[in-house]
Amino acid sequence: MEKDTLIIGRKPILDAIDDNNTIEKIWIDNGLRGEVEKEIRKLSKEHNIPLQYVPRQKLSTLAPNANHQGLVAQLSLVKYWSIEDIIPHLYEAGKVPTILVLDGIEDVRNIGALARSAVWFDMDAIVVSLKRTAMINSFAYKSSAGAIKDIPICKEASLTQALALMKNFGLQILTADLGEDTSEKINFEEPIALVLGSEGKGPSKEIVQMSDAIIRIEGSGRVESLNVSVAGALLMAKIYSKRNK
Numbered sequence: 001m002e003k004d005t006l007i008i009g010r011k012p013i014l015d016a017i018d019d020n021n022t023i024e025k026i027w028i029d030n031g032l033r034g035e036v037e038k039e040i041r042k043l044s045k046e047h048n049i050p051l052q053y054v055p056r057q058k059l060s061t062l063a064p065n066a067n068h069q070g071l072v073a074q075l076s077l078v079k080y081w082s083i084e085d086i087i088p089h090l091y092e093a094g095k096v097p098t099i100l101v102l103d104g105i106e107d108v109r110n111i112g113a114l115a116r117s118a119v120w121f122d123m124d125a126i127v128v129s130l131k132r133t134a135m136i137n138s139f140a141y142k143s144s145a146g147a148i149k150d151i152p153i154c155k156e157a158s159l160t161q162a163l164a165l166m167k168n169f170g171l172q173i174l175t176a177d178l179g180e181d182t183s184e185k186i187n188f189e190e191p192i193a194l195v196l197g198s199e200g201k202g203p204s205k206e207i208v209q210m211s212d213a214i215i216r217i218e219g220s221g222r223v224e225s226l227n228v229s230v231a232g233a234l235l236m237a238k239i240y241s242k243r244n245k
Contacts, residue, residue, distance in 0.1 A: 004138045005075040008063045010036055013073045017043050022076040024135050025050045027059055029070030040071065048080075048130055048157055049073075078136050083154040083162050086125050087169045097171060097191040098239060101127045103159055103207055104198035105228060108134040112143025113229035114196070119147040121236035127154045127162055127193075160206050166193045167210075175203050175211040176235055178225070183215040188242035194235055199228050 007013050007023075016023060026044055028037065030053040044051040062072045083099070090097045100123045105111055111134045118126055133155075134140060141148050156162040163173055174186050175195040186192065195211065197203030208214070217231055225231075 004077075006063060007073040007075060008066045008068050008071075010069045010071050013071050014039070014043075016073065016075070017047060017049075022079055023047070023049045024074045024076040024137065025052065026071065026073045027052050027054050027062060029056045029059060030054060031056065032070040036070075048155060050130060074135070074137070076136060077138070077141055078149060078153055080155045081125070081152045083125065083127055083156060084165060086152055086154060087166065087171075090124050091169075095124060096189070096243070097125075097169070098123050099125050099127055099166065099171065099193045100232070100236070101159065101163065101193050101195040102133065103129065103195060103203050104132045104201060105196065106132060106134050106198065108137060108140040109143045110134070110199075110227070110229045111136065112140040112145075112148060114232045115140070115144040115148040115151060115153075117229070117233040117236055119144075119150045121233075121240040123151065123194075123236060125152040125154055127156055127159070129159045130155055130157045132198075159204075160210065163193060163195070163207065163210060167212075172213070173207075173211045174213050174215055175208055176217070176231060177202055177208055177214045178216060179208070179214050181216040181218075182213045185213040186215075188239055192239060194232075194239065196228055196232050196235075199225060 007016050026049055028040060028051060059068045059072050087097055100118050115126060167173060171191040171193045172186050173193050195203055195207055217234055
């Protein structure tokens, strides 16, 4: 199993960014001020690194008995891609792109389980947002049974902009939601971006509005909803079966 790697202290973190290491997240003391805080804030924005301001006690918990100087970071277990680069490559390879888009999935176990299903059902990439997304850490890796390294993961600053780009590339936006099922509008033989929202809130209103169709999983209604990783597996299986009759 892959292990998480922490970087502790100001210079090691700045050096890691300068060396273009992929950093999953930076935690910063919410009382830190001055040039270091400004530089970290600037660099995290430039490199699309999530930055979380936390109490100093949180840093001491992450890095006990270490001189963290108000900063702790975690190296990523995966390399992140840009969806803008992935889609042309898929077309050039003769594929019909099928992209899984995760809107606000914050449970690492769900991220891992979805990655495992995405590989099984031959999805081409997973897109997550820079914010409101679980870290791709050792728990996600374990939940995916290692499959998380077998599929490109794209981390985008704006999911709506990423989806607009996908539409321009010819992908149909199919969003899982509890509204009226309009998935008959979708040609499953053509490129698709399947969007899954968080269990609590579902997909954002903006994403629902820009979708080409809504898909709903019918059931007894005896529980409020399915776990998102289960729902995602069912929907990916449906796309896969329609393309492999």
